[in-house]
Amino acid sequence: MRLRVTSQDLIQVRSDEARFVMRVQLTVTQVGEATSVDGNIEAVRGWVDVLGRRYDIERAWIVFAGEIPPDPQLDIRVSHQFTRQLVYVDVFGRLSEPNMRFASDTGTGDEAELVGLILGGESPGEVGTSEKTLSQKAAGGAFSLAASRLAGAIRGAGLPVDVLQVGTDLESESRVTNVTVGKWLTERFFVAYRRHFGEEDLRKNRNEAIIQHFFARHWMWEGTGGDSGATTIDLLWIVPL
Numbered sequence: 001m002r003l004r005v006t007s008q009d010l011i012q013v014r015s016d017e018a019r020f021v022m023r024v025q026l027t028v029t030q031v032g033e034a035t036s037v038d039g040n041i042e043a044v045r046g047w048v049d050v051l052g053r054r055y056d057i058e059r060a061w062i063v064f065a066g067e068i069p070p071d072p073q074l075d076i077r078v079s080h081q082f083t084r085q086l087v088y089v090d091v092f093g094r095l096s097e098p099n100m101r102f103a104s105d106t107g108t109g110d111e112a113e114l115v116g117l118i119l120g121g122e123s124p125g126e127v128g129t130s131e132k133t134l135s136q137k138a139a140g141g142a143f144s145l146a147a148s149r150l151a152g153a154i155r156g157a158g159l160p161v162d163v164l165q166v167g168t169d170l171e172s173e174s175r176v177t178n179v180t181v182g183k184w185l186t187e188r189f190f191v192a193y194r195r196h197f198g199e200e201d202l203r204k205n206r207n208e209a210i211i212q213h214f215f216a217r218h219w220m221w222e223g224t225g226g227d228s229g230a231t232t233i234d235l236l237w238i239v240p241l
Helices: 111-120 134-156
Strands: 002-006 011-014 018-031 034-050 053-065 073-081 086-094 099-104 163-167 178-184 189-196 207-216 219-226 231-237
Touching: 018 053, 034 073, 086 111, 099 111
Parallel strands: none
Antiparallel strands: 002 018, 011 018, 018 034, 034 053, 053 073, 073 086, 086 099, 163 178, 178 189, 189 207, 207 219, 219 231
C-alpha cells in the first residue's frame, strides 16, 4: 500500500509553544509489517518557545529517505536576538541521534558561554564592571530554567500564562530583583506584569505593566507603566552591537 501526502497550501501550526507554517510532501509505503517514508516536511517561517523566549525559525527541514523504520534527517536552525548578539541553535543529524550546535553572529564566546546565555539570559560583557561569579551565573540559569518549567506546569493546568521569568536589574547586585508573568495575545502582541523587589525607589515602578508589539523582524514597540507613574513608550530596533 502506498499513501501520498502533499500540501497544496501552507499548513498553519499554532500552540502556546510554537507558531509556524509548513509544507508537507511525503510518500508512505507499507509492505507487510514494514513502513517506509520518503519526502520532507519544511517549516517555512515562524517561531518556537525555548525556555520562555521566542526563537525565530531560520530553517527547518525533516527529510525522509525510505529508511525502515523511518529515521529522518534533521536540518533545523532557530535564532534569538539577545542584547549584544544574535544566537543560533542548530539541530542536525538523524532523529534517533540528533546533534546540537551553538553559534552567534559576532563569533564571540564558546559554546559553553552560549549555552549559559540561553539558560540564564546574560551574555559576557553585559553586566558592566560588576562581574558575576560562575556560581551566580549558574544560579541565574537554574532560576530561569525552573521558572520556565513552572510556566509549563501552569500552562498545563489551564491557567493563561505563557511566560514566567526571573531577572536582575542592571544596577543591582542581587541575584533576582524582578519576576515577570506574561501572555501572548497573538503571534505579535505580548502583555506582561512585572514585580520589582529590593530597595524602594519612588522614581521607579514596583508593579509594572508591559505591552510589546513585534510588528516586523527585529522591530518592536514596547510600552510600560506602573504604580509610581513612570511610563515609557519605546520603538526598539534589536540589532547586534
